[in-house]
Amino acid sequence: MDLAAIIHETWAELAARRGAGQVADYIPALARVDPTKFGIALATPDGQTHCAGDAAEPFSIQSISKVFVLALALDRHGPKLFERVGREPSGDPFNSIVQLERDHGIPRNPFINAGAIVTTDHLIDDRPVDEAIAELLALLRTIARDDTIMIDGEVAMSESTAGDRNRSLAYFMASFDVLNNAVPDILNGYFRQCALALSCRNLAEAGLFLACDGTDPVTGQTVVSSERCRRINALMLTCGHYDNSGQFAYEVGFCGKSGVGGGILAVVPNRASIAVWSPGLGDAGTSLLGSAALRLIAEKTGWSIFG
Template sequence: MNYQKILEDIQEQIQPELIKGNVADYIPALKNVKENDFAMSIRLLDGQTFNVGCFDKKFSIQSISKVFTYSMALKIYSKELYSRVWYEPSGNPFNSLVQLEYEKGIPRNPFINAGAIVTTDSLVTHFKDKNIAIKQINDFINNLSKDNILIDEDIYMSELKTGHRNRALANLMKSFSNIKNPINNTLETYFKHCSFMMNTQQLATTMLFLANHGTDPLTKEEIITSSKAKRINSLMLTCGHYDASGDFAFHVGLPGKSGVGGGIVAIVPKKMAICVYSPRLNSKGNSLAGTKALELFTTITGLSIF
């Protein structure tokens, strides 16, 4: 299959979609992007890479970081983690307080904001220090990407100053004893890992272990067990796009995770990892053109899990 030609065809077909949607301006520092940017990268298990667009341009990974922190926490805590964060779709917006109140401070899954805050809190507990925790998260991503990934301090400070809803989620969970550390320590770590800057090629590379049953195919290192990789992939399919996860599964048919920075990662089991970037979002907070590009990819190639 000529993946380079397929990516070029998708880039051509996607042009009308690039002017639709809006960037995530509720995080002030995320407004400073070129709204019509587009990039897409494929990384095969044998290391071959195919790219189109501004694939070397770094952007804020935002909620894609939740895949990394959940992978780390699941490796450390295993089934014990499920008592603090469940594995069910939420059906509600990613920052909803209503469901969290009703379910007594236990987030539905690790890919909504509340769930990711709990996951981050568990890592701060394990490493006993917020600075060690963020360094370990950074090292984990560096190891997967084969690169040195950095935090954008402007985006981090922007989130720290304006993340009132996330602070409310954390306080609500603290009232139910589901946040164990000082709230500021957990939230600072959370905002920092959402502020890592990566490009589509780097992100596609980081997801290869999930496309290969938990083992990095380039280094042969087992990152997590195949059983845990299966669980993470299932959550990416059912919960990876907030309350549009069903729509993404219906149209794209791959496990994936989006971020409000405009990135989406997806995996084709035993074949490849994909990343697409387009910063304009649909009403659910997912990349509008990115979702369409992935739908075109699975339609053209027939590479879907269904």
């Protein structure tokens, strides 16, 4: 199978629709991103990465960072983490607080905002926040083999400025004693990890360990154990797109995690790690062209975890 050709065909078939959808506008730094950007990168276990379009340009990966934070937090705490966060799809939007009230402050899964605040709290553990964020950045730079990967300071500041809903979620959990660190510290870490800037190439390469039993095949770094890797993939499949996860599983059939910046990281176990980016979002808050690209790639490759 000529994967390079598939990536280019996919890009070319969709390029005319660039600009479709709504760019996230809750913070200025996201609102002014060029809506016509469109990149695809596909990394395979043999160390190759195929790219198309704007695949070298860093963008705000937003919630996709939740996957890497979860990997580190799980590695640090093991299954005890799941005493503070569930593993079930939520049936509610990403920032809903209704479910938290019903479940006494325990978020449904690590990929809704409240759940990622819990995993960030566990990533921080008993360290200074800066140290925890430095570990996350170091991991990404290593497995993506790119020392220029940065946190966008302006985005992080804007996240904080627009962060009252997340503050509300965090204090709500604090009122149920679910959090270990002080809310402002946890949110400091949370807003910064949301502001990570990676290119499609970076992201596909950073996610490759998830397609390879937890070990990055190029650097040889074991990020998580084989069993834990499957479980993170399972969570991406069931919970990776908020209230749209079922449809993504139904139509695409890859494990995936989307971000409001228009990126999606998709994992096809044993086959590939794929990153797409197009800022225009559909009704469910997922990249319109990004989802379409993944559907096309699934069609052209015949890959699916479901048969």
